[in-house]
Amino acid sequence: MTSPVGLHRVLAPAGVLPQAAQRLDVRPEVGADEVRIAVERLNLDAASFRQLWEKHGGDGAAVRAEVLEIVARRGKMHNPVTGSGGMLIGTVDEVGPESPLGLKPGDRVATLVSLTLTPLHISQTSWDGRGEQVPCVGHAILFARSVAAVLPDDLDPRLALAVLDVCGAPALTARVVRAGAAVAVLGAAGKSGSLSLAAARAAGAARTTGVVRDEAEAALLRGAGLADRVVVADARDPVAVAAAVGEPVDVTVVCVDVPGCEHGAILATAAGGTVVFFSMATSFAAAALGAEGLAADVTMLVGNGYVPGHAGYALDLVREVPGVRRLFAGRLGT
Amino acid sequence: MTSPVGLHRVLAPAGVLPQAAQRLDVRPEVGADEVRIAVERLNLDAASFRQLWEKHGGDGAAVRAEVLEIVARRGKMHNPVTGSGGMLIGTVDEVGPESPLGLKPGDRVATLVSLTLTPLHISQTSWDGRGEQVPCVGHAILFARSVAAVLPDDLDPRLALAVLDVCGAPALTARVVRAGAAVAVLGAAGKSGSLSLAAARAAGAARTTGVVRDEAEAALLRGAGLADRVVVADARDPVAVAAAVGEPVDVTVVCVDVPGCEHGAILATAAGGTVVFFSMATSFAAAALGAEGLAADVTMLVGNGYVPGHAGYALDLVREVPGVRRLFAGRLGT
Numbered sequence: 001m002t003s004p005v006g007l008h009r010v011l012a013p014a015g016v017l018p019q020a021a022q023r024l025d026v027r028p029e030v031g032a033d034e035v036r037i038a039v040e041r042l043n044l045d046a047a048s049f050r051q052l053w054e055k056h057g058g059d060g061a062a063v064r065a066e067v068l069e070i071v072a073r074r075g076k077m078h079n080p081v082t083g084s085g086g087m088l089i090g091t092v093d094e095v096g097p098e099s100p101l102g103l104k105p106g107d108r109v110a111t112l113v114s115l116t117l118t119p120l121h122i123s124q125t126s127w128d129g130r131g132e133q134v135p136c137v138g139h140a141i142l143f144a145r146s147v148a149a150v151l152p153d154d155l156d157p158r159l160a161l162a163v164l165d166v167c168g169a170p171a172l173t174a175r176v177v178r179a180g181a182a183v184a185v186l187g188a189a190g191k192s193g194s195l196s197l198a199a200a201r202a203a204g205a206a207r208t209t210g211v212v213r214d215e216a217e218a219a220l221l222r223g224a225g226l227a228d229r230v231v232v233a234d235a236r237d238p239v240a241v242a243a244a245v246g247e248p249v250d251v252t253v254v255c256v257d258v259p260g261c262e263h264g265a266i267l268a269t270a271a272g273g274t275v276v277f278f279s280m281a282t283s284f285a286a287a288a289l290g291a292e293g294l295a296a297d298v299t300m301l302v303g304n305g306y307v308p309g310h311a312g313y314a315l316d317l318v319r320e321v322p323g324v325r326r327l328f329a330g331r332l333g334t
Numbered sequence: 335m336t337s338p339v340g341l342h343r344v345l346a347p348a349g350v351l352p353q354a355a356q357r358l359d360v361r362p363e364v365g366a367d368e369v370r371i372a373v374e375r376l377n378l379d380a381a382s383f384r385q386l387w388e389k390h391g392g393d394g395a396a397v398r399a400e401v402l403e404i405v406a407r408r409g410k411m412h413n414p415v416t417g418s419g420g421m422l423i424g425t426v427d428e429v430g431p432e433s434p435l436g437l438k439p440g441d442r443v444a445t446l447v448s449l450t451l452t453p454l455h456i457s458q459t460s461w462d463g464r465g466e467q468v469p470c471v472g473h474a475i476l477f478a479r480s481v482a483a484v485l486p487d488d489l490d491p492r493l494a495l496a497v498l499d500v501c502g503a504p505a506l507t508a509r510v511v512r513a514g515a516a517v518a519v520l521g522a523a524g525k526s527g528s529l530s531l532a533a534a535r536a537a538g539a540a541r542t543t544g545v546v547r548d549e550a551e552a553a554l555l556r557g558a559g560l561a562d563r564v565v566v567a568d569a570r571d572p573v574a575v576a577a578a579v580g581e582p583v584d585v586t587v588v589c590v591d592v593p594g595c596e597h598g599a600i601l602a603t604a605a606g607g608t609v610v611f612f613s614m615a616t617s618f619a620a621a622a623l624g625a626e627g628l629a630a631d632v633t634m635l636v637g638n639g640y641v642p643g644h645a646g647y648a649l650d651l652v653r654e655v656p657g658v659r660r661l662f663a664g665r666l667g668t
Contacts, residue, residue, distance in 0.1 A: 005601075005628060007573065017572050017597045019627045020620070083619030117627040147629050168626065238351050239341065263351050277618070277636075284611070284618040284636060285417030286354070292502065292639030293353045293451040294339060295481050302611075302618060302634035305626030 002031035004144035009119050011075070018117035018143075024075035026121040026141070032098040033144040037090040037109065039120070041158075042134040043165050044086040046190075047257040047280040048079035049132045055081075064129030071122050077115040084280040085115030086132070088140055089151070089161045100144050108157070110164045111140065112147040112311060133158065149311040158332050159325075160315065166192035167314035168305035169278045170199035173253055175307065176274055179204030182249040184268055186235045187256035188227060189217040189327065192278050195314055196253045197226040198321045209245055211235065213256075220330065224323030238263035254279050262286040263294070271297045278303035336365035338478035343453050345409070352451035352477075358409035360455040360475070366432040367478040371424040371443065373454070376468040377499050378420040380525075381591040381614040382413035383466045389415075398463030405456050411449040418614040419449030420466070422474055423485070423495050434478055442491070444498045445474065446481040446645060467492065483645040492666050493659075494649065500526035501648035502639035503612045504533035507587055509641065510608055513538030516583040518602055520569045521590035522561060523551040523661065526612050529648055530587045531560040532655045543579055545569065547590075554664065558657030572597035588613050596620040597628070605631045612637035 002008050006018040009025045018024055030036050044052075044067070056062035071077050077085050092107040103109060111118060118140050125136035142148055151160050169192035177183055183200040187193040188210030200208050210227030212218050213234060221230045233244035235256040241264030242248075248270035254261050259281045266287070269275050275298055277287065287300050307313075318325050336342050340352040343359045352358055364370045378386075378401070390396035405411050411419050426441040437443060445452060452474050459470035476482055485494050503526035511517055517534040521527040522544030534542050544561030546552050547568060555564045567578035569590040575598030576582075582604035588595050593615045600621070603609050609632055611621065621634050641647075652659050 015571055015573065016594075017624070017627070019623055020594065020597060083617065084623065113627045113629070114623045116623050145629050146627075237349055239349065260350075260354065263354060280619050280622065282618045283417065284616045284621075285614050287618075287636045288614065288639060289353055289418065289448045289450050290351070291636075293351070293447045295447070295479050295640050296638070297640060297642055298638065300636035300638055302621045302625075302636060304630070304632065304634055305622060306629050306631060308631055 002033055004033065006117065006143040009141065019114065022074065024119045026075045026119045028139050030094050030096045030141065032096045033100065034096045035092060035099050035101055035103055035142040036094045037111070037140045037142065038093045039088050039090040039136060039138045039140050041089045041161065042077060042086055042115065042136060043088065043161050044077070044132045044134060045082070045084040045280055046132060047082045048084045048086060050257055051079060051082050060129030062129070064127055067134065068122060071120055076118055076120050082280055083116070087111050087115060087165050088118070089157060090140065093139065101142060101146065101148060103148060108151045109148045110151060110161050111142065112149055112164060112167070114305070147306065152315055155315065155318065159318070159328055162191055162328055162332060163314050163318050164311055166195060167310045168307055169255065169303060170195040170317055171307035171310035171313050172276060172303060173199040174203045174313070176276055176301070177203040177205050177251050180206045181251055182207040183251045183253065184209040184211060184245045184249045185253045185255060186211045186241065186261060186265060187254070188212055189221040190255055191328065191331065193255035194224065194226055194324050194327045195317055196255060198317045198324050202317070209249065211241060211244060220327060224327050226323045235264055236260040238267050242267035249273065251276065254282065257281050259283065263290045266291050266294055266296050266298055269296070269298045274299040274301065276301045276303055336367055338367065340451065340477040343475065353448065356408065358453045360409045360453045362473050364428050364430045364475065366430045367434065368430045369426060369433050369435055369437055369476040370428045371445070371474045371476065372427045373422050373424040373470060373472045373474050375423045375495065376411060376420055376449065376470060377422065377495050378411070378466045378468060379416070379418040379614060380466060381416045382418045382420065384591060385413060385416050394463030396463070398461055401468065402456060405454055410452055410454050416614055417450070421445050421449060421499050422452070423491060424474065427473065435476060435480065435482060437482060442485045443482040444485060444495050445476065446483055446498060446501070448639070481640065486649055489649065489652065493652070493662055496525055496662055496666060497648050497652050498645055500529060501644045502641055503589065503637060504529040504651055505641035505644035505647050506610060506637060507533040508537045508647070510610055510635070511537040511539050511585050514540045515585055516541040517585045517587065518543040518545060518579045518583045519587045519589060520545045520575065520595060520599060521588070522546055523555040524589055525662065525665065527589035528558065528560055528658050528661045529651055530589060532651045532658050534585070536651070543583065545575060545578060554661060558661050560657045569598055570594040572601050576601040583607065585610065588616065591615050593617065597624045600625050600628055600630050600632055603630070603632045608633045608635065610635045610637055
């Protein structure tokens, strides 16, 4: 019997959910409520790719070898250091008779649940290890309680994949931002950052500040017209972030995929405000103890990647906000 | 010139806040807005003590040696593995002329900012390394933006210290719980757990469930009368937690100081509900990816140890709810 959350695919240790598992069962036969995807491409989580890239000093072959080793050993792409994965794109190959996901064979889909809990087998790849997108051949399994989005016809699949990978961020930002709020986004020229800025404005933010790491990013973001103000600061330097943001804001959104950004976000946020952490490099203890140590009365949210309607919301932002689309296109080289 | 958040006490690395520092300056001379405390006792964070205890296989002398080594090397009690510290009790020794904390020499106080950012020097201790409370002689420094509570006359200082150590939990629980809500607390017979249960009921929760790890804890909690229902489950086993809680609740409060409790809390919480993580053993990535992987539309809060009025609120709960006081007294052996 299969479990809607995939317990039957956990090989070790016994009784944990697939995300917590050391190893998953990648057998291609689908259970009654499962779906098998013929994989085309992985999109590695930015924090995960950065960690691997830095560990191997920019040696693409070594990055590639480690990713393939992880997938072969664990039956999923789950970076043991960052704890993060990414997502994938592919074509529906077989649908169990009781799957509730509404997919049919031939649908081109992106999975919106993390690779850290998705059974995955890679049989071959032409990837050079030098970027987050991993073209490959293989298969993956979806459970009854997985989430997948059929790729839209009107957007380049690489663009759609990059947007869907971070689609929880704009949806949650839109939920948190009240009309008239002042909002700061750290890492504002990146994928989740630019979408979050657009979402904040769509939700009625009165004042948006984009914080970026250097002048090149600042020029990109100014060109996109997504923020009322663009400032440069190292997000790991709390004093610099607070000075750059100026008057503390109601909502701070953290989209910088490097460790050590918790304190700057807290210092930049007004008493009674909210910090939303989307970076997988966030340290729970640094956030909790940082706010306490600064006597900062701020609400801190763990950025949940699932918000109902998140995929459609993010794709609509890309369709309707030219600045977001330009930033994504620039990053993807499309 | 001194900084209200203590930047002037950071020795390495340069430019970070005291909590992120490797090493703090413990010189006893106070700056214009600083306060020096003559230390009597530390209360180590539960996750930190547990990690040290398990690492050294219950060898108190080794635990003691490592704590003293950390404090001597870092100028603060900051466990490098758990990232957590604890708090301390002492008597105000000297107050800089510009300190805004309202303290005066001779006040008996507890610090409500973490030991991970408090300059601390220990000159001697009679501690045997076998419990979280560390009697010692030494000094500590408070900054302008620190928080300290004068100890109440009507409560045993050990009881007050234990309550103040976790006083953020009941205050934040009271803020999150709406009248009529169903609330589950994981680790409900512990210090922050029992206070959170009492806070949930005081905030108008219609149904409270206490989840504990074994029958002994269950008997304790039933005797205290703090929960409408007491159930036994291993908080690290998501399936067991969800089964024990039954119908998903509006608010789940996590007070279990062991890793791996994120998924059970998420599974136990209804769509649209809230999970509050108070345990320093919480993994940010496990929470974020767990909710996403379970397609769980839940709001997840990082338990901020600072909420205005938290100390008075928690002490009042202990005064007014006999069950809470009995549980604390039992744990402290008073």
